[in-house]
Amino acid sequence: MPNTSVLAEPAAVKILMVTDSTASFDRADFGLATLVDVLEAPPGPWVRFEVTKAHREANLPALTADLPAFRFDEHDLAQYDQIWLFGVARAPRPPLDQTELRALAEFMDGGGGVFATGDHEDLGVSLCGDLPRVRSMRRWHWPEPGPNGEPVAPSIDGPDRNDTLSEGHDPLFQLNDQSDDIPQVITPRMYATSDSPKWAHQAYPHPLLCGPRGTIRVLPDHPHEGECYVPDDLTRSFTFDGYEMTEYPAGLAPEVVAWSTINARAAALDPRKGRLDASTFGAIGAYDGHQVGVGRVSVDATWHHFFNVNLVGDPTVPEDPVKSVGFAASASGRAAYEEIKAYYRNIAVWLARPATQEAMWWRAVWATRWHHQVAMDLRPALMGAPERLDLAELLRIGTDVRQVLTATVTKADTLQWAGRYGVGAVDAGLWETVRPHLDPWRPRAGDEEAGHLPNLVLSLLPELVLDAVLGAVVYAVASAFPEPTPDARDRAGAVDWAATVRPHLDRALDVVAEQVQRTDARLRSLGDTLATARRSGD
Structure with missing residues (x-):
């Protein structure tokens, strides 16, 4: 802090x-x-x-x-x-x-x-x-x-009630077990970009269930719930x-983003409610x-x-x-x-509302810029000169920024906000173009599923772009506000953040594009080499 x-x-x-x-x-x-x-x-x-x-x-x-x-x-x-x-x-x-x-x-x-x-x-x-x-x-x-x-x-x-009660510390199931210290375990829906191979992709829960310590998998229990x-x-x-x-x-359809599990039990275990059949139902x-x-x-x-x-x-x-x-x-x-x-x-x-979320994002970035882990790692010689920032430096600071941000901002919000208000600050159309490769929660066409068309290069993009964008954003803020003065704090409330960070974001996207092109070229070359070797062995 x-x-x-x-x-x-x-x-x-x-x-x-x-x-x-x-x-x-x-x-x-x-x-x-x-x-x-x-x-x-x-x-x-x-x-x-x-x-x-x-x-x-x-x-x-x-x-x-x-x-x-x-x-x-x-x-x-x-x-x-x-x-x-x-x-x-x-x-x-x-x-x-x-x-x-x-x-x-x-x-x-x-x-x-x-x-x-x-x-x-x-x-x-x-x-x-x-x-x-x-x-x-x-x-x-x-x-x-x-x-x-x-x-x-x-x-x-009835046996088909939505009963999520976990067995308490005392014998049998009873209503006041809902007031103990044992929650129910839920199953969140997980999301990944369509580029990610099923065996390698990083999956995320819905933003509602993305916690500061990881995926949220528990809720209070109750012996007769409703259903989503x-x-x-x-x-x-x-x-x-x-x-x-x-x-x-x-x-555009809604989604069930988490399910509750009903565990079957015999009538003798619950004298008040009776037998329970196993099932699942929409919790959220x-x-x-x-x-x-x-x-x-x-x-x-x-x-x-x-x-x-x-x-x-x-x-x-x-x-x-x-x-x-x-x-x-x-x-x-x-x-x-x-x-x-x-x-x-x-x-x-x-x-x-979107405008309120954007305000949250920039205030989170502002707080992160002054966090000691980030402030002490920024290199003054690179401030105000986005053209001097290479990918390695952006990723170095971006990793620090992500670690600090995700202590209070969920990983889901960090990824979405960095895309919408980071990449999108450069060009909203550009964000919509690259979004399929970066945003696992975007609405998909009915025949499009995560893992359908794996692309190893594109599957690396979310982390690469996220860290580069975060590094660029914080370098831009630090360049505009090098000292923690009262004037800096007051001006921060009215600054045009999109205009402030754009030169640095342009630089970040340029160096990411160069890296992706180099990586893709190397993989194509490797593929050609392997194919040639395979043919020569026939």
Whole structure:
């Protein structure tokens, strides 16, 4: 961490968090206070999360909110980057009316992000069940399909329930095992560029599950969760109070980015819930609306991945030293909780509007420029002279920068931001051209799969380009701001970063291109030599 006096004001990510029914924002079992606490401790000095708490009711739980008796059509939603929906109320509670749905639709089409979750059956359907994208990425309706053919949500009981409960420290399975220090293990979807050979490629999880210590593979457990899925019909449009919303512009589909596993068990092991059949189901879903000019959406199988009772223990079992304190009960539990907290923060970063993400990126670069590991390695003789930077020097500093950055910025965000705001700062069209070789999360054509056309040269590009771009960006910033003065800090808040770094990025891309061409030529020469030797041996 550099001297905090030189750090720029962090980018503000404004979150409107909304719940209803008996959920609250306090320390109650179905409260969200722990989640809010996590968001108030951001991942790094480049961002801060500002949470406004809203409650749909005028009841006692609503007293814990900043905005009780909340309506979406009576509030300026444009001031927020994202809206988080924790729906509890179920039928026959009526759904959102047309004017509220219009306000949300305009917010989403305007680039605002949305996170939504409920639980088993139709818990949450009142708040979330009619909202486009959200309504078709997660099952909200029970016991019958939804009005537009939405599939039925999983039941609270029966052998086909979505039960992820891990066996606790005491005999048998019981509900309060969800409050112990043992999480469920999830299976993240992994991504790679289409150039990568299947036997050599580096795979990444979705940015939602890319943690500072690696891939996030755990969530709190619960004996009856909901379910995320990918809809078959991507052609629907909806009209709310005169506003028409295309649900999936250009047919871009959402994805399930992680699955939960249900382990079979005999009825005798769970006297309360009975037999359980083995299966898997969607735990987390994501829609990257930024690809088509609208907001992103993330959904989760259950709010039990976020409520106090699943994180910090169940106060109704004080005689149990583990279940009364949750993940804090053990070193392994605390390690799992760190992964879970990283997931929460990733949601807030990933859902942010593109302009806010760009602000996060440049503030992260600014902080990294002043970190001692980087600042002490920069060579003053090379500052202000991008033409003197060779690939070796860019990679040397770029490696340092990546190590410092990824301590607080996930590897996924580092790769995407360096591409979008690094390469893209030189030429947005150039980024789109090279993106298939650098960005494993880009939307693919239906017949294109990672590993389909392996190319050893291109499979090396992500790390090579990333480190060269990072080295160039930090050299550019250091050249423009050689000393940590108050004036430098103040000017950094208003500088045109794209113009500032462009000469250095031009140089980085030139030397990378030269290296790729040389490598490709050498491999072709080697191939010709091998082919000639093979023919001469026939």
